[in-house]
Amino acid sequence: MERTTLDGTWTLEAVHGPAEAPSAPIAAVVPGCAHTDLLRAGLILDPFDGDNEAATQWIGDTVWRYRRTFDWAAPDAERHDLVAEGLDTLATIEVNGIVVATTANQHRSYRFPVGHLLRPGTNELVVTFDAPVPAAERLSELHGGELPHVNHHPYNALRKNASNFGWDWGIDVATSGIWRSIGIESWSGARIAAVRPLVDVDGTTGVLTAHVDVESAGGAGVFRQAIGAAPVASADGATAAGTVAPGLEARITVAPHRASAANPGSDTEPPVRITGVRRVEGGSATLRLEVPDVAVWWPRGEGDQPLYDVTVEVGDDVWTGRVGFRTVTLDTAADEGGAPFLLRVNDRPVLVRGANWIPDHAFLTEMTPERYHDRIEDAIAANMNLLRVWGGGIYESREFYDRCDELGVLVWQDFLFACAAYAEEPWLADEVEPEVREAVTRLSRHPSLVVWNGNNENLVAYAEWGWRRALVGRTWGNGYYRSLLPAVVAELDPTRPYTPGSPFSFDEYLTPNDDRNGTVHIWDVWNRLDYRHYADWEPRFVAEFGFQGPPAWSTLTAVVHDEPLDPDGHEMLVHQKADQGNRKLADGMRGHLPSPASIEDWHWAAQLNQAHAIRFGMEWFRSRTPDNTGMIVWQLNDDWPVVSWALVDHAGIRKPVWYAVRQAYQPVLVTVQPGAAGARLDVVVVNGSGAAVSGEVHVARVRFDGTPLAAESFPVSVDVADAARVSLPSSLAEAGDPASEVLVVTGPLGRTVFDFAEVVDQALPASPFTTAVSPTPDGARVTVTATAYARDVALFPDRVDAAARVDDGLVSLLPGESVTFTVTGAPGIDTAALLTREVLRHAGSLLA
Structure with missing residues (x-):
């Protein structure tokens, strides 16, 4: 196969839009989007800066056209396909003035035969994008009016990155553009359309079952459609499918992956190479290989992450990828306490210490491999073992999943439905199925991916947000979550568990956000309660909870220029997207910290309170191990400079809350909690490591000046995925003067300091x-x-x-x-x- 890249320099012009749109074409870069091209040309100010977000809203109301010419000397091949890996979103594609296709899904790739349209010499490719904001509004009205959704645009009418239209942490920059690579692939005979290499482990044997779909060049426009590709018309206007020529064989080879810094092992030629061959029939083949004495892939902290190279050959075409041999199950069977949400990898329980992941940049093409590397390193350094790819974003890039494979970071993958009702009629449903089929097929090879999740908060919205009455019988997505998605997963990737939504209680007769069953999202604390109300919850698994704080001072002041700087200044509020966010920040500090005397103190106090709130919640939830099996804090990262729930701000600076999370997510956690069975205080040791631990904890009550008041030592032993409690005597648990004493726990299992009083009530010295x-x-x-x-x-x-x-x-x-x-x-x-x-x-x- 030969690829002619069409990435690089294009032109961009406004076809239809408001007066602010440029009157002449400008230079454009592909992959890219209109916003980044306009910014590069100096036609707009940085949308992240000041209040420029409002000044650039016209971009999402404009029809944009990308155009380029290219020289073509047809390679010696039967087929020439235009392959677009990502179009955002409603696109019309023309080759030499002939419409090839229209598309309507940012989350899919497309392949169209264009050999009959190409000519020797100069050719022209044009891609025109409908304006996303008016299009979403138009489609909503055309199909019965807007369905329920959060925020201010009906993003649920398009298969497009939902947060691109703005979120309670995200800037509103509805983009248009060719956001992933585009080019022409020339080939003959047969092409590997898709490979799904599914793994299992049977004793010490790894089992690889590779499902291979093959497309035949056939005649003009006759071929087997690739999974996820749009219907393509043949030269005579009909749609047809061909078969692979008789006698074609598919060959698969598995070998240990050569060593790398992230994947240690032998740096010599792999000692084991296993090859299987099977005849392709009807355009597909299933090849099964057994790998004896397989090296098993483990989550981070549980073992190593050995990977195996897989090569599939059909004719002259070759597909390569990597797999890791492991099993994953999800236990949600009812028990005496409700229903757990317990992941097991290789039959070993995994206590999840995770974070929610959003797109790391509002302009997706700015998400470089370096940004992926840095953010995943942020997660690992904070002792995390899982990232949840949230449903209001995108199916992430290969760099993201490859890095998680190499480093043992588990991935919970949402399908892309978030905080909205989604129509199930053909105008939208016809896009959903090929999208999810392509996503499952593309991501199935990654051992890090351990959970498929149907949606974010749509089930609880129907049950508790008033949707049922508002919908008055209209479809809202339930058919996707309960029928289509589980069927696709069962067909294409039965090796992984599927959950209909988050939160979800795994029982039709329970509210989806019941804390004794399945997963919960805890947002009453941020929205209306003091953070100590986290202790009112007894969750089995927390899939979302969070508390806000500002970004680093340099990040904030680089984009907020109010004079004087004030929490409620105009530009500051542009960078605070949460409903009544600053009021909630102030309410959240009350009773914990003194009222800030300056903007500098406000910044430090808001960051410190965020850290205290999240650490309090995390340690409370983890102290309930093994009843609680994990948590996923909201959120790891930001997509622009903003006051938000993020642990790491958009500039890559770790906020104080990041350090609090690192402490609370230690694999072996020592924490002081309210006592069980009437005791005053307990020391709780939580074991999230891969092995049993034991040691002695030393507990001392100490004055701020260092004077010891009481001390005792206790032996502790904790099994894997369990916790042990030590009830403290009153000499330790009761402070003589809470304002000037602390409890200090030390020992080989860890160290923690417990404050008997809040900062506002403590006699903390000014210069300590x-x-x-x-x-x-x-x-x-x-x-x-x-x-x-x-x-x-x-x-x-x-x-x-x-x-x-x-x-x-x-x-x-x-x-x-x-x-x-x-x-x-x-x-x-x-x-x-x-x-x-x-x-x-x-x-x-x-x-x-």
Whole structure:
């Protein structure tokens, strides 16, 4: 097969739009979108900056046309197909003035025969995109009016990235463009249309069952349709399917993947190569291979991640991919406490420590391999073992899933339905089935993917958000979640579990968000309750919960220019998308932190309160192990600079909450919780590691000046995926003066400091430490040594240099204890500035 790429330089013109649209074509880059092309041409200001979001709304109301010419000298081949891997979204494709096809789905790829339209010499390809916002509104009205949805555009009328229309953390930049690669593939004889390499493990033997779909070049326009491809007309206008020539064989080879930094192993020629051959009949073949003494793939923290290279050959065409041999099951069978949500990989229970993943950039073509690498590293460094690809985004890139395969990060994959009712009539349903078939086929080879999920919050919306009455009998997507999607998964990928939605209780007679059954989303805390109400919940599995905080100071002030800077300033509120978000931030601090005296204190207090809230919820949920089997915090990342629930802001700076999550997600967690059976306080040791643990915990009640008041030691043993509790005597559990005492737990299983009072009620000293700073070639080292109790010490070097990063944060120290912060990415940074009050913070600085 020979590929002629059509990526690169195109032109972009506004065909129909408001007065702001450019009157002449401009240079464009493919893959890309209209927004990035306009920004590159200097015709718009950065939509992320200030209040430019409003000034660029016209882009989503404009019909855009991409155009390019290319030279064509036809390779010696029977077929020449135009292959578009991603079109956003309602596109009309023309080759040399002839309409080839129209498309209506950002989440699919397309293949169209165009050999009969190409000519030697110069050819022209034109792709015209309907304006997405008016199109969504038009389609909604055409089919009975808008169906329920969150936010302000009817995104549910299009098969397009839902959050592209704005979200309660996302900018509204409804894009148009060729967002993935496009080109012409020339081939003869037979082509591998799709491969689904499904795995199993039988004892010590790995079993690979590869389902191979083959397309024949046949005659003009006659071929077997690839999974997920649009119907294609033949030269005479009919749609036909051919068969592969008699005697064609499919050959499959499996070999251990050669070593890499992410996948350690032998760096010599793979010692085992297993090959199978089968005749292709009717355009498809199923090849089964057994791999003896297989190296099993494990989630991160449970074992290694060995991968195997798979090669499929049909005629002259070759498909390559990687697999990992493992099994996955999901236990939701009713028990005496309700119904669990327990993942087992290779029959071993996995306690999930995860985060929800959204598109990492509002402009999808800016999501580089480096950004994927950095965000997944953020997840791993925070002790996470799972990422949930949320249903309001996209089916992610190959880089995302490959990286998760290599590093053992489990993936929960939503189908792309979120917070809205979706029509089941043909005008939309005809797009849904090929989309999900392509997605399941494409992603089936990845061992990291362990759960298919039907939708985000649509079942609970029908049950509890008033949809049932509003819909008055209209379809809303239930047929997708209960019939179509499970049928497609059962047909194409029966190796993985499917859940109809998140949240879901796995019983038709229960509300979907029942905390004793299945999965829950906990949003009453952020929306209306103090964060200590997390302890009102006794969830089996938390698929969403979160609390807001601002991004790093440098990230925020790079795009917010209010004078003076104020939480309720005009541009600040542009970058706060949550309904009454700032009021909820203020309410959330009340009773925990003093009222901020300045914008700098507001920023630190809001970030600190986010960290306290999430750590409180996480430790409470984890303390209920094994009744609770996991949680997925909302959210890991941001798609633009914004006040949000993210742990890592859009600039890649880890917020204080990230450090709190890293602490709460330690595989072996030591936490102090309200006592069971009437006890005052318990020390709870939670074991999320891959092996049983034991050791002694030392518990001491200490004054802020370091004076010991009481101490005892206790032996603890904890099995895999379990927790152990130690009830504390009153000498430890009761503070003589809660405002000036803490409980400190130390030992080989971990360390934690328990505060008897909230910051606002503590007698925290204003200057509880001494400091020393020294430059390094890449930044600096700052050592903090406590002279009194120093709660939540954190360093913010980005306030001195926006490129600076720090390795630690939210460290609580007792007198005599030290921590050294290492600052990187900022050679020559002003070391004195690192010691100023606004850069080196602690909880007590809010009381000064």
